[in-house]
Amino acid sequence: MPEQPVAAAPRRTAPFGDTLAARVAERESQIVLGLDPDPLALWPGVIESARRRGDVPPVQLAAIAILSHCRALIDAVAPACVAVKPQLACFERFGAPGQTVLAAVLGHARDAGLLVIADGKRGDIDVSARAYAEALFGGLQTPFGAVAGLGADAVTVNPLMGRDAVEPFVAAARPRGAGVLALVRTSNPGADDVEELELASGGVVWERLARIVDELGRPGVGESGLSDVGAVVGATAPGSLARARELMPNAVFLLPGVGAQGGRVEDLRPAFAPGPAGGLVSASRSIACAYRTAGGDPAEAARAEAERLRQAARALRS
Numbered sequence: 637m638p639e640q641p642v643a644a645a646p647r648r649t650a651p652f653g654d655t656l657a658a659r660v661a662e663r664e665s666q667i668v669l670g671l672d673p674d675p676l677a678l679w680p681g682v683i684e685s686a687r688r689r690g691d692v693p694p695v696q697l698a699a700i701a702i703l704s705h706c707r708a709l710i711d712a713v714a715p716a717c718v719a720v721k722p723q724l725a726c727f728e729r730f731g732a733p734g735q736t737v738l739a740a741v742l743g744h745a746r747d748a749g750l751l752v753i754a755d756g757k758r759g760d761i762d763v764s765a766r767a768y769a770e771a772l773f774g775g776l777q778t779p780f781g782a783v784a785g786l787g788a789d790a791v792t793v794n795p796l797m798g799r800d801a802v803e804p805f806v807a808a809a810r811p812r813g814a815g816v817l818a819l820v821r822t823s824n825p826g827a828d829d830v831e832e833l834e835l836a837s838g839g840v841v842w843e844r845l846a847r848i849v850d851e852l853g854r855p856g857v858g859e860s861g862l863s864d865v866g867a868v869v870g871a872t873a874p875g876s877l878a879r880a881r882e883l884m885p886n887a888v889f890l891l892p893g894v895g896a897q898g899g900r901v902e903d904l905r906p907a908f909a910p911g912p913a914g915g916l917v918s919a920s921r922s923i924a925c926a927y928r929t930a931g932g933d934p935a936e937a938a939r940a941e942a943e944r945l946r947q948a949a950r951a952l953r954s
Contacts, residue, residue: 886910
């Protein structure tokens with residue numbers, strides 16, 4: 637495990653939508669590999685290998701095992717993917733070793749040609765939002781020099797506190813050619829508790845969030861027709877996709893919930909209306925744990941499942 641975090645990704649110049657569109661075309665994929673490492677569900681052999689390190693504190697052993705697991709998973713499926721989406725909480729719960737592992741995993745993903753979507757769903761008042769943005773994108777200036785953050789290509793944010801909880805992320809991302817993906821219509825079963833509530837002004841909560849995304853993203857639309865402010869729209873609610881696309885014609889849709897949560901790629905066609913990069917299909921457990929149902933080598937099973945999803949998404953464009 638490296639002693640120091642890997643350096644942040646280099647500063648980009650093209651708008652996020654254009655960078656994403658080019659990468660999707662290059663890799664012929666819209667699949668995002670979710671990285672949600674569970675220390676109780678790592679690939680066979682990883683735990684045994686870490687234990688051979690000898691007398692090492694449990695948190696260090698867990699970090700070593702997670703790093704090995706994530707690197708092997710990326711190596712197996714990178715050719716079928718365009719990005720990785722680390723769930724930050726799954727790394728942060730291990731404290732400083734987890735942060736070091738996260739940086740190393742992201743460096744490994746970038747070396748494999750993958751974009752990085754940092755999934756933290758941050759959202760807070762402006763001072764805190766700016767601090768979150770500096771941590772995720774980088775760019776913090778101190779009396780001692782600049783401090784590098786994760787250098788993410790895009791981040792997920794929670795807009796339920798309002799527009800001013802999102803604007804600092806957009807302000808930090810846009811000059812760097814990075815993107816912001818706001819929760820709009822999520823994939824969890826409890827989404828209806830809030831997101832489908834009717835507003836006195838008409839429509840429902842998630843539609844108002846969609847309008848905020850569209851408004852914030854208009855100045856960031858690139859030549860590809862895609863904006864640098866996009867939306868998280870769950871694949872488990874495909875009936876909302878057409879309306880979401882109507883409200884956010886230029887937004888990139890991050891589509892979680894495929895596989896373990898019951899979403900199907902075949903139901904996501906409206907997401908791709910602006911072009912191939914208009915929708916990013918995110919899958920985590922269905923790829924990492926494919927060997928449990930398919931049998932055989934975990935890497936081969938993960939590679940096959942990622943390729944199956946890639947082909948299913950490509951078929952929607954024909």
